[in-house]
Amino acid sequence: xxxxxxxxxxxxxxxxxxxxxxxxxxxRIRERxxxxxxxxxxxxxxxxxxxxxxxxxDRRPYIVTEYSRAAxxxxxxxxxxxxxxx
Numbered sequence: 001x002x003x004x005x006x007x008x009x010x011x012x013x014x015x016x017x018x019x020x021x022x023x024x025x026x027x028r029i030r031e032r033x034x035x036x037x038x039x040x041x042x043x044x045x046x047x048x049x050x051x052x053x054x055x056x057x058d059r060r061p062y063i064v065t066e067y068s069r070a071a072x073x074x075x076x077x078x079x080x081x082x083x084x085x086x
Contacts, residue, residue: 006064013067014052024060037063 008014023029037054040063049066 008052008064015049015065015067016062017065018060018062021060030056030061033061033063040065 006014006016019029019033034056037051037056040048040051049068051063051065053062053064055062
């Protein structure tokens with residue numbers, strides 16, 4: 001099965017991270033996710049993929065970033081999916 005990547009409004013690939021439904025209601029996990037988003041927004045653009053969109057208000061919080069082939073390859077090597085739709 002071929003893996004498909006989500007696309008941004010302009011058609012470029014993006015990476016989407018969504019909290020699992022069973023974890024999204026845990027206050028400490030939501031707090032960590034909030035801190036992760038805030039930290040990612042502070043890092044210089046040339047260091048990591050930039051945050052394009054994020055929502056903490058949804059039932060399942062998510063973050064959308066620029067797609068990084070290197071990050072995706074690292075996730076695949078570790079056996080983790082690199083993108084998932086909200």
